[in-house]
Amino acid sequence: MIFKVPRGTQDILPSETWKWQQAEKIINEVCDIYRYKEIRTPIFEQTELFQRLVGETTDVVQKEMYTFTDKGDRSMTLRPEGTAAVVRSFVENKMFGYPDQPVKLFYTGPMFRYERQQAGRYRQFVQFGAEAIGSADPAIDAEVIALALDVYKRVGLTKLKLVINSLGDTECRIAHREALIAHFNPHIGEFCSDCQSRLEKNPLRILDCKVDKGNPLIASAPSLADYLNETSAQYFADVKGYLDDAGISYEVDANLVRGLDYYNHTAFEIMSTSEGFGAITTLCGGGRYNGLAEEIGGPSAPGIGFAMSIERLLLAMAAEGKSFEAEPVLDVYIVTLGETARRPGFKLLGALREAGIRSDMDYMDRKMKAQMKSADRLNARTVVLIGEDEVAEGVALLKNMADGAQVKVPVAELVQKLKETLIG
Structure with a gap:
């Protein structure tokens, strides 16, 4: 019998692994400069952790998770993303009691999502992420964004675009939710079954639907920007102000909602603008997730973070004609x-x-x-x-x-x- 690598995965051979090592070396150096410390969490967690924190109405939880029942009849899931496990560890290990706050962490490791394989997108992929937990200061939002951009710049990328948006606080989200329901409800029959089931549970997910993204009702949907209260609007203005102070260019996209339920206030994506990079231009995404620690029994610990694919980082380098120094020679x-x-x-x-x-x-x-x-x-x-x-x-x-x-x-x-x- 001939065995082949599982669909959606890849062997990274010695002729390529040195490039990954160089990328990880730069990541470690940048995180050290920013004073982010490495954390290593298990590759699998209790399924309920991702259901509660990532969101039951997301594509990740509904369609993409690798879930299994262990010998103790417990439902376990290979981690589809890194933030939920980091927040779990933050709460379980009482990092909220550390004298230095916020707690700044980063991780690099494999994640697992059952999705259609595309260029730079696999069912097992390697993700680098950073999280700052314990501060609601808009300056830390700008710092996290700067860290992500710094990694890309240090590997030589120049054709980048930062897109940001505000998802507001709970009050804003409730008002916007009601407006979305009223907007989509008369025509919900035109949408896919997933969107129909999300209308009452989480209508914001309709805006992120891959099947109905061309429906004109999505383009004309009420903008969350119109429902920001004074506090949320000021917070977003402060984040933009800090980005301006750091000399970081950005575009505001009112339709940017991200694919996970836990985000509030700041949301952002970093994209490649290099020609020929491919249809999926997003390299990195993240945002603020106040309330996540409380969701699993922890104290109030507002946080913000991002995740980036190492595979897509290397693809972006190739698209721009960038490369690392040659593999070390033999002495x-x-x-x-x-x-x-x-x-x-x-x-x-x-x-x-x-x-x-x-x-x-x-x-x-x-x-x-x-x-x-x-x-x-x-x-x-x-x-x-x-x-x-x-x-x-x-x-x-x-x-x-x-x-x-x-x-x-x-x-x-x-x-x-x-x-x-x-x-x-």
């Missing part, structure tokens, strides 16, 4: 000639690695010519040749692969010599 390749040289060569390999020098040798018992070709393919900077004569003399032959220069060096001095020439 030393040891070529051994004859059985007598094998053990000394292997011993030298260990000494080089202990000194922090990237080293390798042949394990296929190949001839000298084949070993030299292998060193060339691996972009080795230096080749160390050891044969029976060199073993007898207690020396090794160093060959600089850039200019072909060769020099004999006593084995006792070899590691220090290579440290000086390769590491400085």
Whole structure:
């Protein structure tokens, strides 16, 4: 039987993993600069956590979750997003009691959604996210947005667009909800079954429907901006003011609602404007989620965060013709000639690695010519040749692969010599 990678997943081979490592390195560096600390949560959680926090009327919960019953007859779900688990951990571990607030966290790891595979969109995908929990200051909203943009800028992206909106507070949402019901109700039969079921439960989700997005009633629906109360309008104005202070350009889109139920006040997306990037231009999305901690029994802890796909980050880089520095080359390749040289060569390999020098040798018992070709393919900077004569003399032959220069060096001095020439 021939086995293949599951549909909607991918193998990331060694020729590509170094790019992921470079992206993650930049993410870690940016988060360190902004003082966000890494958190690692389980890959699966209780299903009810996502139902309560992500929202039962969302496509994520209704259609896309990988849910299973464990041996204890408990319903578990592979995490479809990161915020719910982070908030759960925040409450469970009483991070609200930390002396330094807000608590700033970030995560990087696989998420799972059963959806149609598209370019840069998989059923198992890797997501980087950041969360700031414990502050209702609009300045932290601007900081979180700045962090996300900073990651993209540091990987070289320039063709970006930030879109923001305000979803208002509970009072605004209730008034807007009633207006949406009145707007859609006379014609709800024209919409898909999902939208029909959402009319009374959560009509805001109709605006985010993928099936009926072309219906003119969505374009003419009441705008949430018209229902913002004074407090919400001022909050949004303050967020925009902080973005202006930071020199961050943005567009206001009154139709931006995001796909998860927990958002309120600030919502935002970062998009690629690069030609040929594809139909789905969103790289990153996020927003404020006041009330989420209380929903699972925690104290009041307003928060804001975002999530970005690493797959789509790499696609955006390719669309703009950007790339990371070349994969690190091999410092030393040891070529051994004859059985007598094998053990000394292997011993030298260990000494080089202990000194922090990237080293390798042949394990296929190949001839000298084949070993030299292998060193060339691996972009080795230096080749160390050891044969029976060199073993007898207690020396090794160093060959600089850039200019072909060769020099004999006593084995006792070899590691220090290579440290000086390769590491400085």
